[in-house]
Amino acid sequence: MRPLLRVFVRRLTGCVQPPQPSSSESTLDPDDWSEVRRSGHELLDELLDRLSSVREQPAWSPIPPEVKERLATPASRDPMALTDVLEDFRRDILPYATGNTHPRFFGWVHGTGTVEGAIAELAAGFMNCNVGGREQAAVYVERQVIGWMADLFGFPSDCGGLLVSGTSMATIVGLAVARESTAPGDIRRRGLEAAPAPLIAYASTGAHVSIRKALELLGLGAGSLRQVPERAASGIDPRALEAMIAADRKAGLHPFCIVGTAGSVATGVIDDLEVLADVAEAGGLWLHVDAAFAGALILSERLRSRLAGIEKADSLAFDLHKWMHVPYDAGCVLVRDAAAHRATFSADRDYLSRFERGPGSGDPWFTDYGPELSRGFRALKVWISLRSHGLDRLGRMVEKNCAQATWLADRIEDSKSFRLAAPASLNIVCFRAVAPAEIPIESDELNREIVMRVQESGVAVPSSAEIDGHLCIRVAITNHRTRREDLALLLDALERAREAVLAAG
Amino acid sequence: MRPLLRVFVRRLTGCVQPPQPSSSESTLDPDDWSEVRRSGHELLDELLDRLSSVREQPAWSPIPPEVKERLATPASRDPMALTDVLEDFRRDILPYATGNTHPRFFGWVHGTGTVEGAIAELAAGFMNCNVGGREQAAVYVERQVIGWMADLFGFPSDCGGLLVSGTSMATIVGLAVARESTAPGDIRRRGLEAAPAPLIAYASTGAHVSIRKALELLGLGAGSLRQVPERAASGIDPRALEAMIAADRKAGLHPFCIVGTAGSVATGVIDDLEVLADVAEAGGLWLHVDAAFAGALILSERLRSRLAGIEKADSLAFDLHKWMHVPYDAGCVLVRDAAAHRATFSADRDYLSRFERGPGSGDPWFTDYGPELSRGFRALKVWISLRSHGLDRLGRMVEKNCAQATWLADRIEDSKSFRLAAPASLNIVCFRAVAPAEIPIESDELNREIVMRVQESGVAVPSSAEIDGHLCIRVAITNHRTRREDLALLLDALERAREAVLAAG
Structure with missing residues (x-):
């Protein structure tokens, strides 16, 4: 025991004679901390x-059947040394990750993570904070991080905010506030019955499925979502949007929310957010923006004009684990x-009731801004990763990826x-393999097979998208680790996979 | 590069001549891995x-104003060495945790965590998996962990399941499936309009606020929750429950769900789940059980009978970070x-469309069982912590805490x-300080002040609850690190705080 601590404890415990620990009062602490320490290091x-050395490893590896079998065994009643558990982890889990830490992972839209963010998770795990509220540093860290984001996106410094698992949850929160704002106080009390009329939301045809899922969860149903036609250059067609809103009003419905998309899933199209903000304001609608990955453009001096108008959104959802590379x-x-935000989620508390001092104090509490009462210390990895790299360097990674996409698209054109x-568009390149006329192979089948073969080879992970009803190969570069050499390797692997499929077909 | 990897890469890359990395293609990787390595160790x-050495530290510490100031500074545009960021972390964050890792933390209902679980977070951070679905080990690990839980609670092995942030989210998922089951397929499409009549749910007066919040989020409104009187020994009064259901039916409403509470917030009362299951079955209602902390009784041979009937629930929500000590x-x-579960949340996918092989394959996907599409590798800390300790040892911790509560209650009685x-009841002891008749101090004020003084002293963290409209001191022992000596120190601190308040008053 350190001398100061000993004094502290002596002072605290005063004259009391603590009972001796009884053997029946064992804990989950290790008998031998040095063994755990060694295992950890x-x-x-x-x-x-x-x-x-991730560049030298396969980008993805199939999971052998025996591993799957071992990962289906029942729970053990008996303890097991950490070193043995970690041995199993190394054998059965570590080699079979999604692959998004790899420089040639271009599947879906996954961030790469940072080593600093990963180390932060260790610290958060040891601290073991529940960041629902109370007076603790973790709450201040989360507020600080939210403040950084508000500042970055041009939101007022006193806006409401919350870290969540991702844009799906963020959208649920944003749309819940939008829903509540149609009849403040009443929706919470009486539910959707209190809505002035059936509520209708609008998003582009390229909008993410999470918008529909959010509306379903909120009890509005998938039918409450109007899919507005989009244009390749500027997303949502504002004329079509206005016409749909007018038609719904005429039909006695209550248009309540426009969802702008900043980075459509398939091709990265960004709605003209200035125009959407105008339409929303004119019609008294809420503007929610889903900027899941393309929100990161805000980090780049050069690219952030693509998001013009985002600062006018009523609510904004985006991911830190995508193009901002937080794990x-x-x-x-x-x-x-912030008041509308809080009014949607705040709860009177009995046992949680506020104290003026001590750990039960502190205000505001995050539990008053979302559906979750238990919340881990997610903010720490954001804090450590973003401070380690600084906003400008993160912005340069975004610019690099966009330049790489252009480079790749040029190669495809050639x-x-x-x-x-x-x-x-941005960081996404969608293309299809071409089959010689004499080989009778269906295009979707050819491209699908190419994607799978390249993935299975371990060289790279592209994914796919559906464009105009047909499958294409999709390379989404949200990867700070990628270099042009990686894209060259990808092209080579695609070329060879195409040849192999054509030869086999 | 290891020889085998070199061969692998050579084989993969074949004849291609990769372009040389350009200096403009820097990454977020450290220039000097050894420096990061040293910082990490x-x-x-x-x-x-x-x-x-946590026992020798304060259980909670107030955050100095200068720390709060530093935790409110703007984001940095420039990078910062990890070692410096961690220096700030050590100074401003680490000492000011919630305190639940401390053996004398008895506030609210927080688990203690385990060192194995904390180390697991490091591994999850490095792997950086998105566990929404796909073919990756993390998905198998989560399925395995859910299987362990299904087995433990007597649920069918083919049930649906999902790891989430906590019982609040788990309850949202469970009640969403319950809601959907009132008009399968239609609620998702048409929203609550498709419900046969306004939906009504039932829970005891001691039920957690998260039940009401879930109903609000789902669009049913707080008014859809009937608070059923409870009895101290067996929770919800079944007669009252049946009468309320009958009255609501008569009024043209649609009773759809009973929420059983296994461990009420204030005092840990457990509803008679057998009886609730019977009432639910007789009335065709869904039975959801909120077993946030008391679900852990299932780990104890001796105590699990308190949960009899839990295996009959249609949905079950509980925490692993409370009495099971996962961080x-x-x-x-x-x-x-599982089919009803999936039918509530599954989505057709375009870009996510299933492949037969490669990382885009795998089934089922967790995104089809909940609102979240981005999901971290939460399952790893469960897997590592539960395997390290084994179910029996975890059960013994639960028994130990209950015995400690009895011991403490005896001391209070004396x-x-x-x-x-x-x-x-169980692991919770609620009590009030007694003031001599000659000192005119309000009881709530006295107890509140005692709680805060003990917390501020750093000796221990009790919290409070409201019972019969009055504040009491609440000691909830979900702490594997606690020994009787800690409870003795708590009692001593309480005694001295009481004397000090009375003397000051």
């Missing part, structure tokens, strides 16, 4: 070795009107084997 | 030192009918300064 070294999971919602399926 | 040592956050929902506010 070994694990850290292995994880660092692996990450620093999974980390998303954020900002709500312009290629005889592949053809662009859509203009390259 | 130092941090791990410090965290281990701290945790292994925050980790909760779980089980849904008996005391002249304090009086029990409710019979000690």
Whole structure:
């Protein structure tokens, strides 16, 4: 025991004679801390070795059947040494990750993470905070991080905000506040019965499925979502949007929310948010923006004009684990009107009732701004990763990825084997393999098979998208680790996979 | 590069000549991995030192104003060495945790965590998986963990399940499936309009606020929750429940769900779940059980009979971060009918469309069982912590805490300064300080002040509850690190705080 602490404890405990610990009062602490310490250091070294040499490993590996069998065994009643548990982890889990830490992972839209963010998780795990509220540093860290985001996106400094698992949850929160604002106080008390009329929301055809899922969860039903036609260059067609709103009003419905998309799933199209803000304001609608990945453009001096108008949103949902490279999971919602945000989720508390001092004090509590009462210390990895890198460097990664997408699209345009399926937008390149006329192979089948073969080879992970009803190969570069050499390797692997499929077909 | 990897990469890359990395293609990786490595090891040592000596530290510390100021500064545009960021972390964050890792933390209902679970977070951070679905080990690990829980609670092995942040989210998922089951398919499509009549849910007066919040989020409104009177010994009064259901039916409403409480917030009362299951079955209602903390009784041969009937629930929500000591956050929902669970949340996917092979394959996907599409590798800390300790040892911790509560309640009964506010149930002891008749101090004020003084002293963290409209001191022992000596120190601190308040008053 350190001398100061000993004094502290002596002072605290005063004259009391503590009972001796009885053997029946064992804890879950290790009998031998040094063994756990060794295991922890070994694990850290292995994880660092692996990450620093990730370029030399397969981007993805199939899981052998025997591993799957072992990962289906019943729970053990007996304890097991940490070193043995970690041995199993190394054998059965570590090699079979999603792959998004790899420089040639271009599947879906996954961030790469940072080593600093990963180390932060260790600290958060040890601190073991429940960040629902109370007076603790974790709450201040989360507020600070939310403040950074508000500042970045041009939101008022007193806006509401919350870290969540990702944009799906962020959208649920944003749309819940939008719903509540149609009949403040009444929706919470009486439910949707209190709505002035059936509520209708609007989003582009390219909007993410999470918008529909949010409306379903909120009790509005999938039918409450109008899919507004989009244009390749500027997203949602505002004329069509206004016409739909007018038609719904005429039909006795209550248009309540426009959802702008900043970065459509398939091709990265960004709605004209200035125009959406105008339409929303004119019609008294809520503007929610889903900026899941493209929100990160705000980090780049050069690219942030693509998001013009985002600062006018009533609520904004985006991910930190995508193009901002915080390890999974980390998303954020900002709500312009903090009072409306709080009014949607705050709860009277009995046992949670506020104290003026001590851990039960502190205000505001995050539990008053979302559906979750238990919340881990997600903010720490954001705080450590963003401070380590600084906003400018993160912005340069975004710019790099966009330049890489342009470079890749140029190669595809030059290629005889592949053809662009859509203009390259931002960081996403969609294309299709071309089959010689004499080989009778269905295009979807060819492209699907190419994607799977490249993935299985371990060289790279592209994914796919559906454009105009047909499957295409989709390369989404939200990867700070990617270099052009990686894209060259990808192209080569695609070329060879195409040849192999054509030869087999 | 290891020889085998070199061969692998050479084989993969074949004849291609990769372009040389350009300096404009920097990454977020450290220039000097050895520096990051050193910082990581130092941090791990410090965290281990701290945790292994936690008994000698204050249970909670007030946050100095200058720390709060530093935790409110704007984001940095420039990078900062990890070692400096961690220096700030050590100074401003680490000392000001919630305190639930401390052996004398008895506030609210927080678990203690385990060192194994904390180390697991490091591994999850490095792997950086998005566990929404796909073919990856993390999905198998989560399925395995859910299988363990299904087995433990007597749920069918093919039930639906999902790890979530905690019981609040788990309850949202469970009640969403319950809501959907009132008009399968239609609620998702048409929203609550499709419900046969306004939906009504039932829970005891002691039920957690998260039930009401879930109903609000789902669009049913707080008014859809009937608070059924409870009895101290067996929770919900079944006669009253049946009468309320009948009255609502008569009024043209649609009773759809009974929420059983296994461990009420204030005093830990457990509803008679057998009886609730019978009432639910007879009336065709869904039975959801909120077993946030008391679900852990299932781990104890001796205590699990208190949960009899829990295996009949249609959905079950509980926390792993409370009495099962997985680090925050980790909760779980089980849904008996996996098809109904999936039907509530599954989405057609375009870009996510299933592949037969590669990372885009795998089934089922967790995104089809809940509102979240981005999901971190929460399952790993569950897997590592539960395997390290085994179910039996975890069960013994639960038994130990209950015995400690009984011991503490006996001391309170013997005391002249304090009086029990409710019979000690399970692991919770509620009591009030007694003031001599000649000192004119309001009881709520006295007890509130005692709680805050003990918390501020750093000796221990009790919290409070409201019983019969009056504030009492509440000691909830979900702490594997607690020994009787800690409770003795708590009692002593309470005694001295009482004297000080009375002297000041």
